[in-house]
Amino acid sequence: MSESLSRAARVRPWAALLLPPVTWYVFELGLGSVLKVDCAPVGPWLGLAWGLASLAVCGLAMAIAWPCARPAGDQTPPRAWLSRVALLLAGIFALAIAFQTLAVLIVPPCVS
Numbered sequence: 688m689s690e691s692l693s694r695a696a697r698v699r700p701w702a703a704l705l706l707p708p709v710t711w712y713v714f715e716l717g718l719g720s721v722l723k724v725d726c727a728p729v730g731p732w733l734g735l736a737w738g739l740a741s742l743a744v745c746g747l748a749m750a751i752a753w754p755c756a757r758p759a760g761d762q763t764p765p766r767a768w769l770s771r772v773a774l775l776l777a778g779i780f781a782l783a784i785a786f787q788t789l790a791v792l793i794v795p796p797c798v799s
Contacts, residue, residue: 703752703773707780738788745781
């Protein structure tokens with residue numbers, strides 16, 4: 688039981704570190720792919736929903752990294768450092784996603 692717990696504790700910072708950039712990439716490619724096919728379905732509602740879902744995933748990454756951000760007992764200092772970097776990275780990618788969602792709301796999708 689403790690071995691699986693320590694394995695999960697080792698994976699948490701890495702999962703939190705990789706989740707925000709992958710989410711941002713999927714946000715970018717997903718909305719861009721829909722726009723290439725037909726710009727009409729990409730209205731403010733789809734861009735807002737996709738942006739909010741991506742922000743929620745960044746929040747999930749922060750929630751995953753938060754418990755490991757302070758070194759405790761048997762936790763190694765690099766794991767805490769990696770968790771802090773994951774928290775910072777999640778905030779930066781959440782900011783980028785928020786600004787891009789705002790841009791989707793401001794600029795109409797079928798502008799030529």
